[in-house]
Structures are given as structure tokens and as C-alpha cells.
Amino acid sequence: MNFIKKIIPMKDFTLKSLMTFEKTPLNILMFILTIGLLGAFGWGVIEYLIHSHHAYNVTREHPWGLLIAMYIFFVVSSTGLCIVGSLGDVFGFKDYMAMSKRAILGSIVTILAGFAVIAFEIGHPVRMLIYNVLSPGLTSAIWWMGTLYGIYLTFMIIEFIFLMRNDMKNARIFGLTGLLVGLAAHSNLGGVFGFLNARTISNGVFYPTYFILTAFITGIYLTYLMYGFRYKMNFPEEIKKGLIGLAKIQTLLLAILMFFETWKMMTGIYGGMPGRADVVEHILHSGGFVYGEVLCGMLIPFVVMLTTKWKSINLYVYASFIGMIGIFFMRYDLVHDTQVKPLQMMKLTEYQLPPKWIEYFPSAAEFAIGFGAIGIFFMLYYFGQKMFDLDGGDH
Amino acid sequence: MANYGMAFDYKLCINCHACEVACKEENGIDLGAKNHRLWIQEETKVSGDFWNLDRDKVEFMQMQCQECQDAPCMAACPNGAIYRDNNGIVRLHKDLCDLTRACMSACPYNARYVDEKNHVTDKCIFCADTRLARGETTTACQITCPAKLRYFGNLDDPESEISKVLSSRKHFTLKPEKKTKPKLFYLE
Ligand code: SF4
Numbered sequence: 136m137n138f139i140k141k142i143i144p145m146k147d148f149t150l151k152s153l154m155t156f157e158k159t160p161l162n163i164l165m166f167i168l169t170i171g172l173l174g175a176f177g178w179g180v181i182e183y184l185i186h187s188h189h190a191y192n193v194t195r196e197h198p199w200g201l202l203i204a205m206y207i208f209f210v211v212s213s214t215g216l217c218i219v220g221s222l223g224d225v226f227g228f229k230d231y232m233a234m235s236k237r238a239i240l241g242s243i244v245t246i247l248a249g250f251a252v253i254a255f256e257i258g259h260p261v262r263m264l265i266y267n268v269l270s271p272g273l274t275s276a277i278w279w280m281g282t283l284y285g286i287y288l289t290f291m292i293i294e295f296i297f298l299m300r301n302d303m304k305n306a307r308i309f310g311l312t313g314l315l316v317g318l319a320a321h322s323n324l325g326g327v328f329g330f331l332n333a334r335t336i337s338n339g340v341f342y343p344t345y346f347i348l349t350a351f352i353t354g355i356y357l358t359y360l361m362y363g364f365r366y367k368m369n370f371p372e373e374i375k376k377g378l379i380g381l382a383k384i385q386t387l388l389l390a391i392l393m394f395f396e397t398w399k400m401m402t403g404i405y406g407g408m409p410g411r412a413d414v415v416e417h418i419l420h421s422g423g424f425v426y427g428e429v430l431c432g433m434l435i436p437f438v439v440m441l442t443t444k445w446k447s448i449n450l451y452v453y454a455s456f457i458g459m460i461g462i463f464f465m466r467y468d469l470v471h472d473t474q475v476k477p478l479q480m481m482k483l484t485e486y487q488l489p490p491k492w493i494e495y496f497p498s499a500a501e502f503a504i505g506f507g508a509i510g511i512f513f514m515l516y517y518f519g520q521k522m523f524d525l526d527g528g529d530h
Numbered sequence: 531m532a533n534y535g536m537a538f539d540y541k542l543c544i545n546c547h548a549c550e551v552a553c554k555e556e557n558g559i560d561l562g563a564k565n566h567r568l569w570i571q572e573e574t575k576v577s578g579d580f581w582n583l584d585r586d587k588v589e590f591m592q593m594q595c596q597e598c599q600d601a602p603c604m605a606a607c608p609n610g611a612i613y614r615d616n617n618g619i620v621r622l623h624k625d626l627c628d629l630t631r632a633c634m635s636a637c638p639y640n641a642r643y644v645d646e647k648n649h650v651t652d653k654c655i656f657c658a659d660t661r662l663a664r665g666e667t668t669t670a671c672q673i674t675c676p677a678k679l680r681y682f683g684n685l686d687d688p689e690s691e692i693s694k695v696l697s698s699r700k701h702f703t704l705k706p707e708k709k710t711k712p713k714l715f716y717l718e
């Protein structure tokens with residue numbers, strides 16, 4: 136232990152202190168929630184190990200499902216927290232300095248939760264690790280995404296170690312490199328969808344850029360939630376300053392996102408391209424998009440922040456919670472909408488009937504593993520808080 | 531080596547599914563497994579009764595891997611598991627496949643499926659491991675089709691039946707706008 140402490144400074148803790156916490160109603164609720172989610176994850180994994188992919192509702196026509204969406208959800212969160220964490224320690228914005236440690240820890244634990252999900256989505260995760268190195272598919276966006284995320288995680292851990300040692304010079308070097316690699320990895324994840332020549336709705340430049348934008352937005356939502364929980368809504372001054380700044384940035388980012396989305400939908404519908412126009416119309420009529428993405432993910436937080444003129448931090452914590460629900464729908468819909476249109480082979484008659492949409496609803500095991508991984512995030516974050524001094528970063 | 535391709539006189543199809551059965555038998559696919567390797571797609575609803583089918587439009591299309599010369603499945607595979615063999619057939623190194631199913635999402639022709647027995651993705655490979663490996667020059671579906679609408683052979687040999695039929699008849703490929711350059715041709 137002393138050896139580890141020499142590398143990365145830690146608080147003094149015992150097994151007992153790790154396991155005890157103040158018994159406030161919120162803490163108890165979080166405890167029960169975490170245990171429940173971890174239990175669900177375990178059950179889902181057992182289901183998967185027994186029934187393999189039959190435990191999931193994915194099909195040949197819809198090979199990617201909720202678990203891919205949740206993987207994206209976690210890695211987007213990670214990239215977002217990395218961006219927020221970099222504002223202070225990489226770019227030197229004073230107001231955000233105090234947030235770097237917590238945000239970078241968050242980025243590490245969210246990506247670990249993401250890896251936990253993807254390990255049970257891919258049929259042969261060990262093969263993937265081996266042949267990723269032995270026989271790299273350089274034309275594949277998935278290869279670049281996976282490889283760059285691996286490097287990114289390493290840099291994030293090194294940056295975190297330097298942050299804990301208050302070695303800001305090195306933290307900055309690794310933070311910047313990690314951020315650049317993370318952004319490359321993340322836009323490649325967008326590329327996984329953007330390269331899909333077969334799926335007109337996703338093909339193109341939109342997703343690689345949209346992923347970066349929504350990552351930043353997700354990072355800010357999560358920062359609010361982490362600090363809301365940390366300080367039970369009684370924020371110290373130096374954190375308040377940072378949070379107000381983030382709310383301003385968030386409003387701008389949400390405005391840009393709404394602008395992007397509007398044009399995506401407009402060009403989609405009025406561009407009239409088969410496979411895009413019809414799918415966009417379908418998306419606009421789906422509840423997940425209207426209530427989830429638009430209302431929860433964008434409009435409610437945007438209106439709340441704009442109308443309260445960036446002063447009601449406590450309110451923004453709740454708005455961020457609603458925002459995160461919207462972010463989930465953004466991830467889920469992006470995976471589902473990509474595959475929703477059947478791959479028709481050819482047009483034989485001039486006026487075809489509208490296509491039947493491919494249906495997919497996640498199975499219990501998919502829900503258990505996908506949402507259960509949130510429990511992994513809670514657990515790792517909790518231990519992180521207990522083991523490291525994440526406050527007092529105002530160097 | 532050969533550069534195999536296939537041509538379909540698709541309008542002759544009577545939707546008997548003999549090709550599917552033959553394929554299943556040849557390649558050890560479970561009976562009842564839908565759309566594995568090859569299938570017949572009904573493009574519009576059949577109308578009329580048995581003796582008097584309203585068939586002024588073509589309804590049955592033979593579907594399988596289009597053997598793209600610029601194959602999106604190959605480009606999408608993170609492990610480089612998909613390759614082209616020296617017969618020009620798109621193949622899979624089974625022990626490299628990690629089942630990310632990136633190839634399934636990337637294929638514009640819905641040609642790939644998960645082989646539940648071997649836990650890898652699979653598709654039609656022109657009977658390369660069975661008939662071609664034994665030195666035969668036909669595929670199971672082609673030899674079985676009662677309408678004799680399938681032409682299979684070496685596209686690089688001007689004397690092969692398929693080359694001759696392609697040079698004498700108009701034909702088209704599926705989804706040419708995807709620029710995948712398929713080696714399966716549909717005869718007008
Ligand atoms: S049809 Fe699909 S599976 Fe066959 S080569 Fe083309 S992309 Fe690959």
C-alpha cells in the first residue's frame with residue numbers, strides 16, 4: 136500500500152472506513168440503488184453466459200441494441216468529463232481548476248463502466264483484444280475507436296496521478312495528449328456510424344462532429360450532478376464560480392446542438408433522399424426523439440438556464456438530471472434509427488408501399504447489463520471519492 | 531486462379547426454394563434458419579390464385595452476398611478477419627472474428643448473419659469449403675435450381691458460360707449507387 140501511495144497520494148482509509156458512510160436519506164437511497172443496479176448487472180451477465188446472444192433481443196436486421204447504446208452513453212460521458220476536466224488543468228481557466236480532479240476521476244470510471252458493458256456485447260471480447268494488436272483492421276473505425284480509447288484511458292490515469300501529486304506541469308502534458316486522443320477516439324466512434332454506406336440516415340459527417348458536441352454537453356450535465364451530490368446543494372464559492380461558467384457554456388452548446396439538429400432534420404426531409412427522408416420523418420414522430428432527446432435533452436435545460444440567467448445553480452442540478460435522461464435517448468435513438476429502415480434490395484415498382492420499420496425492444500438481460508453498469512459507475516466513483524482527495528484543487 | 535461470380539435470369543424464378551434447401555444441406559445450415567446464406571425475396575405481394583397468378587410484375591429475387599469487389603464488410607471489420615481468397619471470394623478467418631457485428635451493419639445487402647454454431651458471422655461463399663474445395667465447378671443452388679436460372683463461373687475466362695451470358699445479355703447489379711461493385715449480376 137505504501138508503495139502505491141508513493142506513486143499516487145491517497146487519503147488514509149481502512150476497509151471499514153471505505154464501507155461506512157453518513158446515513159442521510161440520499162446516501163441510503165444511493166446505496167440501495169447501487170446495490171440493486173450491481174445485482175441487476177450480475178444477473179444479466181449470468182443470463183448472457185448461459186444463453187449467449189439469445190439473452191438479447193438483437194436480430195440479424197438489428198444487430199446492435201441497447202448495450203451498444205449504453206457503451207456509447209458511457210464513453211460519451213467520459214469524453215465529456217475529460218473536456219470539462221481539461222478546462223482547468225490543461226487550458227488554465229482558473230474558475231475550473233477546482234473541478235479537474237473530480238472530472239478526470241469521473242472520466243476514468245465512466246469509461247470503465249462502458250468497457251464493462253461492451254465486454255458482454257461483443258461475442259468474443261478476448262479475441263478482440265488479441266487481434267486488435269495482431270491483425271489490426273486499419274480501415275475500420277471500430278479499430279481506431281477501440282485502440283484510441285485504450286490509449287486515452289492510459290493517459291487519463293497518468294494525468295490523474297499527476298493531478299493527485301499536484302504536479303500540474305506533467306498533468307497538463309498528459310491531460311492535453313489524453314484530451315486529443317480522446318477526441319480522436321470519440322469522433323471515430325461517430326465515424327463507426329458515419330462510414331455506414333449501407334445506412335443512408337447515418338452516413339456522413341454529422342455523427343463524428345455531433346459526438347464531440349454532445350460529449351461536452353454530457354460532461355457538463357454530469358459535473359453538475361457530481362457536485363450537486365458532493366456538496367448537497369451548498370456549494371463553496373470557488374465551485375459556484377465554475378458551475379456558473381459551465382451553465383453559460385452549456386446554454387451556448389445546447390443552442391448549437393439545436394441548430395445542428397434542426398438542419399439535420401430539414402435537409403433530411405426536404406433533401407428527399409430515400410433512406411434518409413423517410414427515416415427522418417419516422418424519427419420526428421417517435422416519442423423517444425420528441426420527449427426524450429428534444430424536451431429532456433435540450434429544451435428543458437436550455438430554457439431553465441436561459442430564463443434564470445445562470446444564477447440558480449441548484450435548479451441546474453435537477454435540469455442536468457433531466458438532461459441526462461435526454462442524453463440516454465440520444466444514444467439509444469442513434470443506434471436504433473441507424474438500423475430502423477429495412478435494407479430493401481431494389482425498387483421494382485414505381486410506387487412502393489412505405490417500408491415496414493424494423494422493430495427492436497431490449498430484453499430484460501440487456502436492460503440489466505446496460506443500466507446495471509450505472510451501478511458500476513456509482514461504485515467506482517464512491518470508492519474513488521473515499522480514496523482520493525478530490526477537492527482542494529485550487530493550485 | 532478463378533474470379534468467381536454469379537448471374538441470375540431472375541425473372542424465371544418460380545419461388546420453389548429448392549436452392550435454399552440445397553444450400554442448407556450442402557453447408558450444414560439448420561433447417562428453418564431464415565435468410566441464411568441465400569434466400570428468395572418476394573418484392574411485392576403475390577396476387578391471384580394458384581392457376582391464375584397475377585405475375586405481370588417480377589416478385590422473386592435471388593438474394594445472397596453480392597461478392598462486392600469493394601466490400602464494406604471487409605473495411606468495417608476491426609480485426610481484419612474478412613479477406614478475399616484467390617478465387618475472388620470474400621471470406622472470413624473464423625478464429626479472428628470477435629462478433630462485433632460491424633460487418634453486418636456495414637453490408638448494404640443484409641447478406642451476413644450470425645452462425646450460432648461457430649459463434650462467428652457468415653454468408654454465402656459459393657460453396658468454397660465444400661464443392662469448390664472438392665474440385666467441382668458448380669454451387670449447390672445452381673445445380674439444384676429447376677429453372678436453371680443461376681449461372682456460376684469464372685468471370686475472367688471469356689469462354690465460361692457466365693462470361694458469355696453477360697456479354698450477350700443486358701444485366702444490372704443491386705444498389706450500384708453504393709459503389710460496392712458486386713460480382714452478382716441480374717439479367718434483364
Ligand atoms: S454483399 Fe455484404 S457480405 Fe457480401 S461482400 Fe458485399 S458487403 Fe460483404
Ligand code: SF4
Nearest residue numbers: 543544546547549675
Ligand atoms: S431454386 Fe431456382 S427457381 Fe427455385 S427458388 Fe431458387 S432460384 Fe428460384
